Structures are given as structure tokens and as C-alpha cells.
Amino acid sequence: MRDDDAAGQARSDTLLEWYDRHARDLPWRVPPGAARSPDPYRIWLSEVMLQQTTVAAVRAYFERFTQLWPTVADLAQADDGRVMAEWAGLGYYARARNLLKCARVVAAEHQGRFPDRQEDLLKLPGIGPYTAAAIAAIAFDRPAVVMDGNVERVMARLHDIHTPLPAAKPELKAEAAALTPAARPGDYAQAVMDLGATICTPRSPACGICPWRAPCLARARGTAAVLPRKAPKKAKPVRLGIAYVGRTPGGDWLLERRPDSGLLGGMLGWPGSPWAETTPAETPPVAARWCDVGAEARHTFTHFHLRLALRVAVIDPAQVPADGPLLLVPKHRFRPSDLPTVMRKAFDLAHGAMESP
Known part of the structure; x- marks a missing residue:
């Protein structure tokens, strides 16, 4: 040896x-x-x-x-x-x-x-x-x-x-x-x-x-x-989006199954706009009186920071298509803990706004 x-x-x-x-x-x-x-x-x-x-x-x-x-x-x-x-x-x-x-x-x-x-x-x-x-x-x-x-x-x-x-x-x-x-x-x-x-x-x-x-x-x-030394990190860009948190008069929640590919693929989350580096256009998932919460859900992913503006509304269940990514989750089956972290942050802020007088 x-x-x-x-x-x-x-x-x-x-x-x-x-x-x-x-x-x-x-x-x-x-x-x-x-x-x-x-x-x-x-x-x-x-x-x-x-x-x-x-x-x-x-x-x-x-x-x-x-x-x-x-x-x-x-x-x-x-x-x-x-x-x-x-x-x-x-x-x-x-x-x-x-x-x-x-x-x-x-x-x-x-x-x-x-x-x-x-x-x-x-x-x-x-x-x-x-x-x-x-x-x-x-x-x-x-x-x-x-x-x-x-x-x-x-x-x-x-x-x-x-x-x-x-x-x-x-x-x-x-x-x-x-x-x-x-x-x-x-x-x-x-x-x-x-x-x-x-x-x-x-x-x-x-x-x-x-x-x-x-x-x-x-x-x-x-x-x-x-040690160890590390090369300087590039600054993360900021992306903007809108999340729409809707609930029926009976308390069911409007969610969306995200596409299998991409971030949060296959997960349930709030319907919303694409995430981009410019201010997104309003793209409500169903017709309703959507109100601006006046707060943002903020989350950091590996390659960017995300800021989601929040809209809330009471929605008519008849507006939700029978097929497609949108679905109504009954209130007794809805668990915020099942949502990905950024969507849970959006729920916490939006739910508080809904409950406040």
C-alpha cells in the first residue's frame, strides 16, 4: 500500500x-x-x-x-x-x-x-x-x-x-x-x-x-x-401574477388542477394568470365580482421571487364548467394544508379578507 x-x-x-x-x-x-x-x-x-x-x-x-x-x-x-x-x-x-x-x-x-x-x-x-x-x-x-x-x-x-x-x-x-x-x-x-x-x-x-x-x-x-468558496449568485428576478380565490355561497372552494409539467405540476391551486416579469392582465376564471384584497402572497422559488396579487369573490357554481382544470372542492373536503406553500399563503391572506367585516 x-x-x-x-x-x-x-x-x-x-x-x-x-x-x-x-x-x-x-x-x-x-x-x-x-x-x-x-x-x-x-x-x-x-x-x-x-x-x-x-x-x-x-x-x-x-x-x-x-x-x-x-x-x-x-x-x-x-x-x-x-x-x-x-x-x-x-x-x-x-x-x-x-x-x-x-x-x-x-x-x-x-x-x-x-x-x-x-x-x-x-x-x-x-x-x-x-x-x-x-x-x-x-x-x-x-x-x-x-x-x-x-x-x-x-x-x-x-x-x-x-x-x-x-x-x-x-x-x-x-x-x-x-x-x-x-x-x-x-x-x-x-x-x-x-x-x-x-x-x-x-x-x-x-x-x-x-x-x-x-x-x-x-x-x-x-x-x-x-471554505468552500462559492461563485457569486445572480440576483433572482421577480415574477408577478394574480390568484383568484373564489368560494360559493355554500362554502365550496374554486380550485384548479395545474398542468403536469412546470412548477407545481399536477397540484391543486388557485386559478390565476401566468407568472411573468411584467404586470399581468386580469384573467378571472369565472364571471363574478372579484375584489382586490390589497395584499400579495410572496414566495421564493429556486430561480425567482413570486408576488401574487389576490382577488376574492363569491361565485355561482353554475359558472364552473363540468370539465376542464377548474373544479369545486366541497368545504368538508377542503384542507389548506393540501395546497402547495405559495397557494396556502394566498389562502391565508384571502381567507382573512373574506372573513373580515
Whole structure:
């Protein structure tokens, strides 16, 4: 074994020893040393949920999903609307659509079993390089290189790499690959993520108790606080729209099923105008006396800020076409929590205006 290989193995062993004592207790995780093997379904589900989202936000969603749909076969048979409603609040709704597509492919074409190789996992709907590597490593103990924000930060500091992200990604991945051990690669992948989440944090890293404090070049050179460097972000544009919140005299709510493609695809929401960078024209969904609430529902998506002007009205149910995207949801079945976050914000503001004298 070469000196650099031996040093890498020693670092991996040190981190695994730390992980054995300090692994986070997560509902989708099998603790180190446990007799049972990880469930690929739970690993896949957690990884999809964790994209662009925090562990704290995901925990309750994961527990509810696995209670409702304990296996991938159960999820494959689930109603699309129910799954989208349970997903509401996690954002990035394309993930929920791909979740169902993937579950159905696994159930129909793989006998309900996830492939165990990264290259085969990449062929499934909604599974990209990171998720494929995470499933291969954590569920099947394959020596795949799992790269999330935590791992990138740890590698940048360990090797004192100052190339800004995202340009630094190949260099960081190469360093991570060099440290990935042949034995226990799944535990190792989780160990690096735990290290970044609990000790090598973005601000005020706890270098004094880090298991890699001795070999960490950024700690030795005093540069940990500024790593990883990131290229300046472009300012997000602002898009404008109008949302129409209508209710019948009997209390039923006028909603719209959004197209399957695009933001909030397949979700129920308030009818409205297109979202554009110029002031939109009034496009009421049905004829009624629409009143301006005088407030905006504001929400930030990945690539833009959205400001929705709100209109409210009492509508005649006879105005709603029997077919098409518009539908009346009976008041006893309407749950604001089923709406995507931006639509729930619009409801809160509009409902308050409706209820005020």
C-alpha cells in the first residue's frame, strides 16, 4: 500500500470509529453495527425528500409517508392526488411526480426491488447521480462516491481547496473518491455527511472535536471559515401574477388542477394568470365580482421571487364548467394544508379578507 493510500485508509478508519460512536439517529437509517440491512425503499425515499430540504423538515414527512405506504409497491399503487397532497410543503413538486413514476417502474419492471448498481439506478425516473450514489452506497454498501453540500464542505476544508463552487465539484469529488474505503462504504458515506452536518458546519465549525482535525489543512492554515468558496449568485428576478380565490355561497372552494409539467405540476391551486416579469392582465376564471384584497402572497422559488396579487369573490357554481382544470372542492373536503406553500399563503391572506367585516 502506498503512503498516500495508507494515509487515506487511516483517515477513513478514524472517521468510521467516530461514526460508530456519534452517528445521528434518523428514522431512515440503520445504526452502525445493527444486524439488519438498510431498506433500499426507505433510503431512496429519504434521499428524494432531502434534496433541497433539511433533515428537520423531512423527518415528519418521511414518517407519515412510510406509515401510509410502507413499501415501494404500496406507493406505486397510491393515488396521485393523495401523494401530492401529502407532499405539500416540501416544495419542488417535480420530485413528487418522479417519486410516483419511479415507484411504478420499480414495482412493474424490477419486481419491487431497487437495482443495486449505480448505473442501473440512474436509469430510473427522478434518480440523478447523487441519489444513485447514495442508494448504492447506503442501501447496498457499494463503494459509490456520495457528494452533497456537507461532503463538499468537508473535502474543501480537509484539502484547503479554494476553487469556487460549482467549478470545484470535480476536484472535490476526486478527493472524496480517494478516501472512500472498500469496506463499509455505506457507513463511510453517512459518516462524512454527519461530520459536515454536526461538526464541520458552514459557520463556526467545531474543529477542536473533529476526528479529522489533525490532517485538516484548512484548520492548520486558518482558512476553514471561508471554505468552500462559492461563485457569486445572480440576483433572482421577480415574477408577478394574480390568484383568484373564489368560494360559493355554500362554502365550496374554486380550485384548479395545474398542468403536469412546470412548477407545481399536477397540484391543486388557485386559478390565476401566468407568472411573468411584467404586470399581468386580469384573467378571472369565472364571471363574478372579484375584489382586490390589497395584499400579495410572496414566495421564493429556486430561480425567482413570486408576488401574487389576490382577488376574492363569491361565485355561482353554475359558472364552473363540468370539465376542464377548474373544479369545486366541497368545504368538508377542503384542507389548506393540501395546497402547495405559495397557494396556502394566498389562502391565508384571502381567507382573512373574506372573513373580515
